[in-house]
Amino acid sequence: MTAARKIIIDTDPGQDDAVAILLALASPDDLDVLGITAVAGNVPLPLTEKNARIVCELAGKPNTRVFAGCAAPLARPLVTAEHVHGKTGLDGPPMVDPTMPLEDQHAVDFIIETLRQEASGTVTLCPLGPLTNIATAFQRAPDIIDRVAAIVLMGGAYFEVGNITPAAEFNIYVDPEAAKIVFASGVDITVLPLDVTHHALTTQARVDAFKALGTQVGETVAAWTNFFERFDKEKYGSAGAPLHDPCVIAYLLWPDIFAGRHINVEIETDGTYTTGMTVADWWRVTDRPANALFIKDIDAEAFFTRLTDRLSRL
Ligand code: RIB
Ligand code: CA
Numbered sequence: 001m002t003a004a005r006k007i008i009i010d011t012d013p014g015q016d017d018a019v020a021i022l023l024a025l026a027s028p029d030d031l032d033v034l035g036i037t038a039v040a041g042n043v044p045l046p047l048t049e050k051n052a053r054i055v056c057e058l059a060g061k062p063n064t065r066v067f068a069g070c071a072a073p074l075a076r077p078l079v080t081a082e083h084v085h086g087k088t089g090l091d092g093p094p095m096v097d098p099t100m101p102l103e104d105q106h107a108v109d110f111i112i113e114t115l116r117q118e119a120s121g122t123v124t125l126c127p128l129g130p131l132t133n134i135a136t137a138f139q140r141a142p143d144i145i146d147r148v149a150a151i152v153l154m155g156g157a158y159f160e161v162g163n164i165t166p167a168a169e170f171n172i173y174v175d176p177e178a179a180k181i182v183f184a185s186g187v188d189i190t191v192l193p194l195d196v197t198h199h200a201l202t203t204q205a206r207v208d209a210f211k212a213l214g215t216q217v218g219e220t221v222a223a224w225t226n227f228f229e230r231f232d233k234e235k236y237g238s239a240g241a242p243l244h245d246p247c248v249i250a251y252l253l254w255p256d257i258f259a260g261r262h263i264n265v266e267i268e269t270d271g272t273y274t275t276g277m278t279v280a281d282w283w284r285v286t287d288r289p290a291n292a293l294f295i296k297d298i299d300a301e302a303f304f305t306r307l308t309d310r311l312s313r314l
Helices: 015-025 045-058 107-117 132-140 142-147 170-174 176-183 204-211 216-236 246-253 300-311
Strands: 005-011 031-038 066-068 123-127 148-154 189-192 258-263 265-267 278-280 292-298
Touching (some): 005 107, 015 216, 107 132, 107 142, 123 132, 189 258
Parallel strands (some): 031 066, 123 148
């Protein structure tokens, strides 16, 4: 049995972030969640840190360490997504306030300290929201960059184009300066963009499978996806909601159900209409060096079957 992979989940819950956190916490033999760091994104920071704690308690893991991080992007006003996730960020089912504590330490200091204390090359960062915490840690402590094993993040889009502007995906759009720092860091990056997450769509059968678990987790995940999907169904006319962030954790658990290309990805920060765009050189038409594994395909049936099985363990 190989040791569980050490990860830090950086997140802006968000119903899809919540399912990703549940999947990680349901997989202790595979993933050792050293901490969950909240960032402002879908909703403001006081809600994302609270929501992260709510999800840990729902998972029955109240000893998980949750940290509050940056409340605003590096250089721009915060843009949030209540229109997608609701006012609380976890709209859908009724949720109770958490009783587990928030850690006193700032999330960025936790990220820096953990990367300095853990053996080099053993900690994977899993950003599920804007990259503000990660970029701030890299700026404040450049010595940790080479110690990061890998970054596996949800963000960006190319063929699928944008979801918050015609050109940009939300996580990158909220803090493009942070994304630019991360994508230029030289760290081994795997990107789960809208190009793949838009194939991880819920269907009634898949939501029914969550409900059929007969647990509070199953009921809650079904209620979250029912709430969350109304935005995408209306916008894209799609069958259901794309489970964006769980694709990050699923990639760590089952990389074989994904496929992509190692290419150059640059972040637009000065575009009039394209700020926040991930300019993915999929066809390798430039000589810009490859800096990311850009995932485009998923076996969605395997994803939902395995996700539901893991959630049954909580
Ligand atoms: O664009 C989708 C991403 O933005 C997801 O991470 C979702 O939670 C929001 O943060
Ligand atoms: Ca998110």
